[in-house]
Amino acid sequence: MKEILLVEKPGLLTTVQDLGRTGYQQYGVVVAGAMDSFSMQIANLLVGNRKDEAVLEATIAGPSLRAVRDIVIAICGGDLAAKINGKDAPLWKSVLLKKGDQLSFTGLKSGARAYIAIAGGINVPKVMGSKSTYLKAGIGGLNGRALQKGDVIMGSDAVKTSTIGRMLSPSLIPKYEKHMTIRIVPGPHEEAFTKEGIDTFFSSVYEVTPQSDRMGYRLKGPKISHRKPADILSEAAPLGGIQIPADGQPIILMADRQTTGGYTRIGTVITVDLMYVAQAVPGAKIRFQPVSVQEAQKLYFEQMRIMRQISVGAGIYDE
Numbered sequence: 324m325k326e327i328l329l330v331e332k333p334g335l336l337t338t339v340q341d342l343g344r345t346g347y348q349q350y351g352v353v354v355a356g357a358m359d360s361f362s363m364q365i366a367n368l369l370v371g372n373r374k375d376e377a378v379l380e381a382t383i384a385g386p387s388l389r390a391v392r393d394i395v396i397a398i399c400g401g402d403l404a405a406k407i408n409g410k411d412a413p414l415w416k417s418v419l420l421k422k423g424d425q426l427s428f429t430g431l432k433s434g435a436r437a438y439i440a441i442a443g444g445i446n447v448p449k450v451m452g453s454k455s456t457y458l459k460a461g462i463g464g465l466n467g468r469a470l471q472k473g474d475v476i477m478g479s480d481a482v483k484t485s486t487i488g489r490m491l492s493p494s495l496i497p498k499y500e501k502h503m504t505i506r507i508v509p510g511p512h513e514e515a516f517t518k519e520g521i522d523t524f525f526s527s528v529y530e531v532t533p534q535s536d537r538m539g540y541r542l543k544g545p546k547i548s549h550r551k552p553a554d555i556l557s558e559a560a561p562l563g564g565i566q567i568p569a570d571g572q573p574i575i576l577m578a579d580r581q582t583t584g585g586y587t588r589i590g591t592v593i594t595v596d597l598m599y600v601a602q603a604v605p606g607a608k609i610r611f612q613p614v615s616v617q618e619a620q621k622l623y624f625e626q627m628r629i630m631r632q633i634s635v636g637a638g639i640y641d642e
Contacts, residue, residue: 324446326391327478330470334386334428339445339464340578341377344453348559348582355457358537358578358601359436361497361626362400366440368633369397369417371486377447377454379439379470383604385428386470388439390420393482395442397489401434401499401602416490417442434499434602442486443479457579458537492638495629499602502528504610507565507590508619512555515587516567520548524589525611529573533605537579539566540600542609546571553587560584563592563600565611575600593619595626 330337340363343356357363357380364374379386385403397417398405405412406427412418414437420426428437447454447465456464465474513521529544553569564576566586575592576584577600592600593614603609614622632638 324477325480326475327394327441328476329389329391330386330472330474330476331389331425332387332427333470333472333474334381335384336382337386337470338380338456338458339377339447340380340455341453342375343455343578344451344457344463347451351582352451353457353460353579353582354562355455355463356453356578357438357455359400359438359598361598362436363438363440364630365415365491365633366397366399366438369399369415369486369489369491369639370395370440370442371483372440372442372444374630374634376440376444378441378445379476381428381437381439383431383435385437387425387427388476390422390424390426391475392422394420394478395483395486396420396426397440398437399440399491400438401436402432403428403434403437404430404432405437413490415496417486417488419484419487431604435604436602441476441478442483443481446477446479459579489639491633495633495638497598499599501604501606502608503599503603504612505596505600506593506612506614506619506622507563508593508616509590509613510588512587512589515549515551515553515555516589517548517550520550520571521589523547524573525613528608528610531603531605531607531609535603535605537577539577539580540575540603542573542575544572547573547589549587551587554585555587557583557585561591563594563597564588565590565592577601593622595622
């Protein structure tokens with residue numbers, strides 16, 4: 324392994340993430356992992372990595388990175404105005420970053436998080452089977468923390484030049500809007516809410532607040548009324564679960580969610596819509612639409628079919 328990138332500026336919050344630390348929630352260990360796993364996996368496939376390889380997740384204000392040697396990268400997800408040596412860098416496409424080149428991000432155009440995959444992956448130790456950073460416990464990633472100025476990122480000796488110029492079909496690139504409709508499977512605590520509360524939830528628009536983070540998105544909007552206490556015996560906290568505490572304001576559980584939670588849940592965001600929630604910035608507006616478990620599964624299987632096709636080259640084009 325060799326030095327591949329020097330961190331000149333760390334950005335607002337840039338961490339190493341993969342698909343997360345699974346199998347340890349029963350012991351109280353948080354999953355963590357990429358907030359937008361779709362963009363993360365596509366970025367890896369574009370540079371010839373396994374789709375579960377670790378990447379850099381940059382939030383809202385991206386880092387400034389200097390290439391220590393020639394590497395192939397791909398940037399997917401939110402548009403943080405990526406630049407290579409001051410010129411616009413393409414998204415959803417693999418490019419060569421030559422020794423001495425600077426990769427920087429100068430603003431936020433759409434979405435909230437960009438994913439930077441590097442051919443050959445990122446060399447950091449695995450903790451409980453994952454390279455993902457969980458900041459509150461100080462584990463995974465680069466010394467269990469976000470990137471800092473002066474950090475050096477290690478990677479592969481080899482440069483996969485054969486992957487340069489790969490790009491995702493425009494028809495498969497998600498569009499991130501500031502007004503979105505997010506589909507959920509209702510439950511499991513519907514009986515804890517009044518009929519008026521449930522009607523309010525599905526008929527209202529909720530705003531993402533600045534108090535949102537990798538653990539959960541706190542929303543603001545019309546109060547959702549309970550007919551039973553909001554506090555319950557703690558139970559498993561699923562990704563995308565929507566808690567409604569006593570104040571009646573929804574919280575969407577995200578990648579760094581706690582392993583168990585003691586608030587009533589009115590529904591769970593379906594898997595295929597999690598990437599849109601992950602790309603929401605404070606001030607974004609969300610409506611919720613109920614769907615059946617069967618419909619959620621159908622949509623998930625279709626996304627997995629597309630991902631498998633991309634894995635074997637369908638939907639990816641060479642320049």
